[in-house]
Amino acid sequence: MAVNLTAYRQVLSETDHHHARLVAVSKIKPVSDIMALYEAGQRIFGENYVQELVDKASQLPQDIQWHFIGHLQSNKVKYIAPFVSMIHGVDSAKLLREIDKQAAKQGRVIDCLLQVHIATEETKFGLNGQELYQLLDETGDLQHVRVAGLMGMASNTDDEAQIRREFAELKELHAAVKEKYFAGRDDFKELSTGMSGDYKIALEEGSTLVRIGSLLFGARNYV
Numbered sequence: 001m002a003v004n005l006t007a008y009r010q011v012l013s014e015t016d017h018h019h020a021r022l023v024a025v026s027k028i029k030p031v032s033d034i035m036a037l038y039e040a041g042q043r044i045f046g047e048n049y050v051q052e053l054v055d056k057a058s059q060l061p062q063d064i065q066w067h068f069i070g071h072l073q074s075n076k077v078k079y080i081a082p083f084v085s086m087i088h089g090v091d092s093a094k095l096l097r098e099i100d101k102q103a104a105k106q107g108r109v110i111d112c113l114l115q116v117h118i119a120t121e122e123t124k125f126g127l128n129g130q131e132l133y134q135l136l137d138e139t140g141d142l143q144h145v146r147v148a149g150l151m152g153m154a155s156n157t158d159d160e161a162q163i164r165r166e167f168a169e170l171k172e173l174h175a176a177v178k179e180k181y182f183a184g185r186d187d188f189k190e191l192s193t194g195m196s197g198d199y200k201i202a203l204e205e206g207s208t209l210v211r212i213g214s215l216l217f218g219a220r221n222y223v
C-alpha cells in the first residue's frame with residue numbers, strides 16, 4: 001500500500017490554516033512508508049507500541065520527532081525516554097512520575113499530554129475532570145516533564161454533533177486548566193484531538209495536534 005501524498009498535502013493545508021500540526025500515525029506500517037512521508041517533508045510521527053517505536057527510531061533519520069500516542073506502561077518508559085519527543089496518553093500520576101524519573105536520568109525534559117476521557121464508550125483509559133485536577137495538584141513539583149496540554153479521543157460515531165460537543169468540552173477544560181495552573185506561562189498550549197475520521201471537526205474545535213494514520217498510510221491490517 002503506497003502512502004497517499006495527495007491526502008497528505010490536503011491535510012497539511014488544513015492544519016496550516018488552523019495553525020495546528022500533523023502527527024502522522026505510522027503504527028504497524030513499515031519504515032519504507034515512513035521514509036516516503038519523510039521525503040515529502042513530514043517530521044512528526046506517532047507510534048503506539050514501545051518495541052516497534054524503538055526499532056523504527058533506530059533505523060530512521062535522527063531529526064524525526066517521535067510522539068508516543070499509545071497506552072504506556074510505567075515499566076516501559078525507560079526504553080523511549082532517551083529520544084521520545086512527546087507522550088500523548090498520560091493518565092496517571094504514577095506514570096507521569098516515572099516519565100519524570102527516566103527523563104531526569106537522560107538529562108531531558110519530556111513533553112507530556114494528559115489524556116482525558118471524553119467519549120461515551122467505556123474504556124479504562126483517560127481521566128475525568130476531577131481526576132485531571134487531582135493529578136495536576138499532585139505533580140506540580142516535577143522538573144523533568146513539561147505538561148504541554150491535553151489529549152482526547154471522541155466517540156466512534158457518525159453523529160458529528162456529538163463528536164463536536166466532545167471536542168468542545170475538552171477545549172473548555174483545557175482553557176480552565178490553563179487559567180488555573182499555567183496562567184501567564186508558555187506551557188500547556190497543546191490540544192491533541194482528531195484522527196482520520198474526525199480531524200476536520202477537531203481543527204474547528206481548537207485542535208493543535210491531529211493524529212492521522214489510515215488516511216495517509218491506508219487501512220491497517222492487524223495480523
Ligand SMILES: *Cc1c(COP(=O)(O)O)cnc(C)c1O
Nearest residue numbers: 025069195196197211212213214
Ligand atoms: C491509531 C491511532 C490514531 C490514528 O487513527 P486513524 O483513524 O488511522 O487516523 C490516532 N490516535 C490514536 C491514539 C491512535 O491509537
